Amino acid sequence: MKEAPTIAFPGTLPAAPPSGWIAKAGVIGLLAAVGLLVLPPLVHLTATAVRLETVGSVSGPSLALLAGKSLSLAGLSTLWAMALALPLAWLVVRTDLPFRNVGRWLAVIPLAIPSYIGALTYITLLGPVGVVNTWLGGWTGMPHQWVNIYGFWGGVFILGLFTYPYIFLLVCGALDTTNPAIEESARTLGENSLGVFRRVTLPMLRPSILAGGLLAFLYALSDFGSLSLLRVHVFTTEIYHQLNTRFDQSAAALLSFVLVLMTLGVLVGQRTLLGRRSYVTVTGTARVARPVSLGRWRWPASALAGGILGLSVFLPLGVLIAQAGSARQFAEVVRDQWGFFRNSLWTAGLAATLAMVLGLLIGYAALRARGRVGAGLSGTVQIGYAIPGTVLGLSLILLYNTYLPWLYGTVGVLVLAYLIRFLTQSVQGVEAALGGINPHLEEAARSLAASPGTVLRRILAPLLRPTLFAVWALVFISAMKELDATLLLRPAGFDTLPVRIYIHTVEAEYAKAAVLSLILITLTALPWLVMTRLREKKIL
Amino acid sequence: MFTRLLAMALLLAGAGSLAPPLTATASDRLVVYSGRKEKAIKPVVEAFTKQTGLPVDLKGGKTSGLANEIRMEKANPRGDLFISTEGGIMEILAGDGLLDPYRSPATNAVPDHFKSATGSWTGISGRARVILYNKNLVIEKEAPKSVFELTDPKWKGKLAIAGTRERTSLAWVSALVAVKGEAFTRDYIKALLANGLKILSDNTEVWQGVGRGEFAVGLTNSPNYYLAKKMGLPVGVVYPDQGPDGIGTPINANAVAVIKGAKNPQGARKFIDFILSPEGQRILVTADYEIPLLPDIDPGEVLPAKSIKQPPVTEQRLAALAEPTLKLLTALSPDW
Numbered sequence: 001m002k003e004a005p006t007i008a009f010p011g012t013l014p015a016a017p018p019s020g021w022i023a024k025a026g027v028i029g030l031l032a033a034v035g036l037l038v039l040p041p042l043v044h045l046t047a048t049a050v051r052l053e054t055v056g057s058v059s060g061p062s063l064a065l066l067a068g069k070s071l072s073l074a075g076l077s078t079l080w081a082m083a084l085a086l087p088l089a090w091l092v093v094r095t096d097l098p099f100r101n102v103g104r105w106l107a108v109i110p111l112a113i114p115s116y117i118g119a120l121t122y123i124t125l126l127g128p129v130g131v132v133n134t135w136l137g138g139w140t141g142m143p144h145q146w147v148n149i150y151g152f153w154g155g156v157f158i159l160g161l162f163t164y165p166y167i168f169l170l171v172c173g174a175l176d177t178t179n180p181a182i183e184e185s186a187r188t189l190g191e192n193s194l195g196v197f198r199r200v201t202l203p204m205l206r207p208s209i210l211a212g213g214l215l216a217f218l219y220a221l222s223d224f225g226s227l228s229l230l231r232v233h234v235f236t237t238e239i240y241h242q243l244n245t246r247f248d249q250s251a252a253a254l255l256s257f258v259l260v261l262m263t264l265g266v267l268v269g270q271r272t273l274l275g276r277r278s279y280v281t282v283t284g285t286a287r288v289a290r291p292v293s294l295g296r297w298r299w300p301a302s303a304l305a306g307g308i309l310g311l312s313v314f315l316p317l318g319v320l321i322a323q324a325g326s327a328r329q330f331a332e333v334v335r336d337q338w339g340f341f342r343n344s345l346w347t348a349g350l351a352a353t354l355a356m357v358l359g360l361l362i363g364y365a366a367l368r369a370r371g372r373v374g375a376g377l378s379g380t381v382q383i384g385y386a387i388p389g390t391v392l393g394l395s396l397i398l399l400y401n402t403y404l405p406w407l408y409g410t411v412g413v414l415v416l417a418y419l420i421r422f423l424t425q426s427v428q429g430v431e432a433a434l435g436g437i438n439p440h441l442e443e444a445a446r447s448l449a450a451s452p453g454t455v456l457r458r459i460l461a462p463l464l465r466p467t468l469f470a471v472w473a474l475v476f477i478s479a480m481k482e483l484d485a486t487l488l489l490r491p492a493g494f495d496t497l498p499v500r501i502y503i504h505t506v507e508a509e510y511a512k513a514a515v516l517s518l519i520l521i522t523l524t525a526l527p528w529l530v531m532t533r534l535r536e537k538k539i540l
Numbered sequence: 541m542f543t544r545l546l547a548m549a550l551l552l553a554g555a556g557s558l559a560p561p562l563t564a565t566a567s568d569r570l571v572v573y574s575g576r577k578e579k580a581i582k583p584v585v586e587a588f589t590k591q592t593g594l595p596v597d598l599k600g601g602k603t604s605g606l607a608n609e610i611r612m613e614k615a616n617p618r619g620d621l622f623i624s625t626e627g628g629i630m631e632i633l634a635g636d637g638l639l640d641p642y643r644s645p646a647t648n649a650v651p652d653h654f655k656s657a658t659g660s661w662t663g664i665s666g667r668a669r670v671i672l673y674n675k676n677l678v679i680e681k682e683a684p685k686s687v688f689e690l691t692d693p694k695w696k697g698k699l700a701i702a703g704t705r706e707r708t709s710l711a712w713v714s715a716l717v718a719v720k721g722e723a724f725t726r727d728y729i730k731a732l733l734a735n736g737l738k739i740l741s742d743n744t745e746v747w748q749g750v751g752r753g754e755f756a757v758g759l760t761n762s763p764n765y766y767l768a769k770k771m772g773l774p775v776g777v778v779y780p781d782q783g784p785d786g787i788g789t790p791i792n793a794n795a796v797a798v799i800k801g802a803k804n805p806q807g808a809r810k811f812i813d814f815i816l817s818p819e820g821q822r823i824l825v826t827a828d829y830e831i832p833l834l835p836d837i838d839p840g841e842v843l844p845a846k847s848i849k850q851p852p853v854t855e856q857r858l859a860a861l862a863e864p865t866l867k868l869l870t871a872l873s874p875d876w
Contacts, residue, residue, distance in 0.1 A: 129752045129753050229741075231740070231741075233875070238874075241705060244604045246866060247607070397612040401612065401616050402615050402616070408616075488605070488609065490599070491597070492573070492597035492599035493571075493597030493598060505744075506577075507577050507744065
């Protein structure tokens with residue numbers, strides 16, 4: 001592999017000036033498109049929320065209590081997710097851990113397990129009358145509730161367990177692309193391994209950790225399914241409850257509005273955190289790091305990695321397989337519901353592809369367009385993620401049925417909803433990765449008369465390739481799992497896999513739900529496996 | 541490289557769009573919004589399509605959620621037919637002018653309190669409010685015979701009910717308000733909560749929880765007893781308050797109505813005719829252990845409507861009580 005000279009320097013970046021009116025028009029066009037996509041639901045929500053005469057049904061103290069609970073649950077589950085993701089990412093990317101390539105692939109699977117399915121499997125295991133309690137009761141002869149997954153801490157446990165791959169993925173990507181030479185220099189300059197990690201690796205990973213952490217945090221804040229199953233009362237469950245018990249939606253709108261405000265607060269906070277420092281790798285080629293030899297830590301490290309994967313992958317899958325029943329039943333469900341697989345696959349695939357392309361354009365425009373316009377662009381995209389799925393679904397019904405009736409009632413509106421909800425995952429990923437590419441690289445190309453399009457295509461896209469695959473997979477996975485908005489917006493007769501799983505779960509047909517869950521997990525994880533294999537073989 | 545990537549992406553997207561695009565439904569299909577379990581309604585839908593050749597697009601969900609959707613879509617209705625789990629909500633929708641009245645010939649035989657006075661909706665089958673108990677935790681002799689016994693300390697921490705997201709829970713409390721008055725009902729619910737009544741998200745959680753022994757006693761709907769029994773769970777059932785002094789237990793009607801502005805009102809009416817026909821009724825009643833409302837339909841193993849003593853409350857009254865009852869309940873516990 002060719003050695004490229006590398007320099008890393010912390011400090012402020014001179015932003016490359018957008019060249020000419022084409023670039024400016026492009027940025028404005030993007031801003032308009034994103035605004036039209038995201039803002040109408042937000043405006044509608046605000047308008048419903050501020051009709052103050054009905055606010056009486058939601059009191060101030062109960063709102064504050066709910067906010068405190070939602071935020072602490074999301075915060076704690078994000079910390080738990082980081083505690084799972086960081087050691088695992090470092091172990092599979094930078095060390096000689098046994099089976100680390102398999103581990104790297106497996107660690108993404110929890111993302112393919114929708115948190116509501118994860119919660120269901122853990123209720124089977126750790127519920128008041130679950131496997132563990134029954135077994136412990138029989139073993140000790142004392143029928144007693146030893147463990148109980150229901151409640152706040154169960155929610156923290158489950159959400160962290162099934163969102164850590166957001167952080168894991170971005171951190172792995174960052175570990176792949178940060179130049180190991182920097183760490184090696186630090187080592188030659190006398191830092192020990194821990195010092196290198198703390199003073200060199202960790203700061204370089206910070207944007208990825210924060211970006212991934214933000215996704216995990218926002219997921220936890222907007223999650224409804226698993227928390228409802230685990231009987232935790234937070235904003236989303238309360239909103240859903242209001243929407244499904246009463247016709248007057250202003251209370252639900254008010255709750256959603258507060259939730260969106262909280263999310264926006266978090267987003268602003270994250271920008272301040274990220275904005276302070278930046279690290280840039282000048283080189284175009286990231287060299288592969290020499291794996292750290294674990295030595296006598298090999299087995300403890302394997303046990304740790306195995307434990308994380310056991311809790312988040314093997315146990316839930318094991319429960320599902322046990323519930324799915326015989327192979328014949330499995331085949332029957334597959335035969336009967338084949339059409340739904342196709343529905344899920346192509347809507348999620350289309351949404352992911354659009355999100356990837358748009359994410360690249362927006363991420364690029366946001367980072368290179370200076371200051372407020374850029375921040376406004378990616379900030380606008382993030383709003384979409386802040387609107388809970390059920391609320392988004394209801395707003396879109398009203399808005400699109402009134403103003404775009406030809407679009408409403410088609411699958412197009414589903415794809416749009418997925419874009420509104422998940423575009424930010426793609427933009428975030430692209431932005432984080434672009435942050436690590438020095439604008440001088442572009443400036444050099446531009447000075448050689450390359451157009452912005454050529455720069456994007458010839459320089460940035462190849463450098464961003466791993467990231468682009470990661471964001472495609474992220475959005476695909478999210479869209480495949482999406483339930484709340486899909487339930488409302490799907491055209492009659494157009495069910496997706498999560499909708500089917502929901503219906504079978506509600507109707508207590510657990511075997512069917514388990515079969516479909518396994519298929520959903522497989523279909524979601526498969527593109528990831530293919531991409532990882534291709535990347536290992538350097539085909540992509 | 542980027543070109544290749546883009547080509548691949550477009551290929552994927554293209555392959556996707558080869559799938560049949562589902563455009564807004566025309567009048568050669570029937571769009572049914574159903575708050576009923578799919579398991580209960582799908583066999584009827586399939587038989588209907590087989591008999592009439594009219595394909596049906598089914599959108600399943602929770603009754604209140606779908607009713608909300610019908611309200612949202614008022615300007616440009618997408619559904620043709622609505623099937624709800626309770627009559628009160630139909631009265632509310634009818635009051636807002638969202639339903640298109642239709643009296644099928646068979647409607648005449650449906651008892652008055654299971655249909656709209658103006659023909660806006662018709663009951664198609666019923667479910668009684670019952671006490672479900674776990675036979676390993678409660679011996680049959682000691683099972684509560686009245687809902688009012690559940691405030692007894694011996695049931696402390698052993699009770700479950702679904703919250704008001706289940707329309708049938710709300711209708712049950714509304715019926716209590718109608719018969720016993722608001723003050724009595726408030727005290728009763730307060731006593732139940734003080735006795736550790738657990739409010740769960742839906743009826744499935746209730747009968748599963750009772751069946752698996754998480755709770756000794758649950759308040760739910762009659763078909764769930766048969767479902768739990770069929771799954772081999774150790775459950776028993778009590779139709780409460782049936783004695784001479786008892787107030788009886790309500791039967792909630794599953795109801796059907798044509799949505800106003802439906803693209804295919806003709807098809808919707810045909811569906812109502814079919815679901816009230818002997819064949820439609822037979823499929824509906826056996827699919828999910830529902831109670832027939834029409835006099836000459838065989839109830840099978842299910843306790844028939846005429847052997848169940850019911851409180852004298854009309855659906856119109858339940859509709860009027862829905863909002864005040866909801867206020868009463870949420871003031872006592874946010875879990876409702």
